[in-house]
Amino acid sequence: LSLEVGLQQALERDEFTLHYQPIYCLKDNHLYGFEALIRWQHPTEGLLSPERFIPLAEETSLIVPIGDWVLWQVCRDLQRWQEQYPQHSFCVNVNLSNRQLMHPSLVEQVLAALEQTQVPPESLHLEITESVGMDKPEQVRDILLALKAHGLKLSMDDFGTGYSSLSYLTNLPIDSLKVDRSFVKLITETNQQHSVIDAILSLAKGLNLEVVAEGVEHAYQVIRLRELGCDYAQGYYFSRPLTREQVDQLLVERY
Ligand code: G
Ligand code: G
Numbered sequence: 430l431s432l433e434v435g436l437q438q439a440l441e442r443d444e445f446t447l448h449y450q451p452i453y454c455l456k457d458n459h460l461y462g463f464e465a466l467i468r469w470q471h472p473t474e475g476l477l478s479p480e481r482f483i484p485l486a487e488e489t490s491l492i493v494p495i496g497d498w499v500l501w502q503v504c505r506d507l508q509r510w511q512e513q514y515p516q517h518s519f520c521v522n523v524n525l526s527n528r529q530l531m532h533p534s535l536v537e538q539v540l541a542a543l544e545q546t547q548v549p550p551e552s553l554h555l556e557i558t559e560s561v562g563m564d565k566p567e568q569v570r571d572i573l574l575a576l577k578a579h580g581l582k583l584s585m586d587d588f589g590t591g592y593s594s595l596s597y598l599t600n601l602p603i604d605s606l607k608v609d610r611s612f613v614k615l616i617t618e619t620n621q622q623h624s625v626i627d628a629i630l631s632l633a634k635g636l637n638l639e640v641v642a643e644g645v646e647h648a649y650q651v652i653r654l655r656e657l658g659c660d661y662a663q664g665y666y667f668s669r670p671l672t673r674e675q676v677d678q679l680l681v682e683r684y
């Protein structure tokens with residue numbers, strides 16, 4: 430299957446769609462926000478997960494226009510939700526590929542999408558990965574500082590799976606860490622020694638960062654994460670990624 434040709438047309442044909450996975454606060458169980466996750470409604474292959482096409486999009490640079498589409502779609506969705514449900518405030522996390530972050534038009538695109546939709550910048554959280562711009566640390570830092578200066582929040586995704594050094598991490602102006610689900614998996618019903626997660630949480634506390642656990646699938650993981658001081662969590666235990674319509678249903682039912 431050659432996805433490359435189709436990937437080029439997918440934007441024009443409006444074949445991408447976003448699903449939103451809820452993120453909950455472990456202290457008081459309130460709905461903190463959502464992570465936006467792209468899918469491709471392929472004309473013959475059905476609904477494709479990002480794992481099937483994001484790597485290709487990154488190789489071909491199509492990730493830049495696709496990433497812009499995600500940013501604009503998230504802002505349009507946030508605008509409608511904030512108009513329709515003004516009593517609830519929540520954020521949306523957007524995943525950024527390294528290539529997209531380093532692209533010269535990124536900050537401009539983000540600000541234009543926020544301005545046009547009147548979405549407050551603090552509602553938009555950007556997830557970057559540990560490996561981002563390791564070869565150009567000064568440039569990355571400047572881009573992140575520009576985004577922060579405009580009020581956006583920054584999150585380090587898949588934390589612990591990459592090769593970044595601690596000094597690299599502490600030099601970046603980030604607000605939170607997302608603990609990769611491979612570490613959450615280590616929390617089993619019988620294993621009470623969660624030294625890796627424990628270490629990540631201590632590190633985060635020391636650096637004044639909030640922590641979001643990913644891939645939480647069991648009640649005993651929620652209990653343990655709460656005990657360890659984890660701030661937020663997402664995963665199948667709470668909810669799978671939802672369609673836009675399911676998000677509306679959640680907002681109506683929950684409040
Ligand atoms: O939803 P799912 O678990 O299949 O997502 C798989 C991976 O795809 C995740 O690691 C996520 O970071 C990535 N991903 C999802 N949506 C986007 C997106 O809009 N942009 C980028 N760059 N990556 C995404
Ligand atoms: O950005 P990131 O790579 O973390 O993307 C999150 C991915 O993890 C999404 O594709 C989402 O569908 C998937 N996911 C979300 N919750 C769970 C979970 O509880 N268990 C597992 N195995 N995958 C999950």
Ligand code: MN
Nearest residue numbers: 464524556586
């Ligand atoms: Mn993510």
Ligand code: NA
Nearest residue numbers: 586587609643
């Ligand atoms: Na992740």
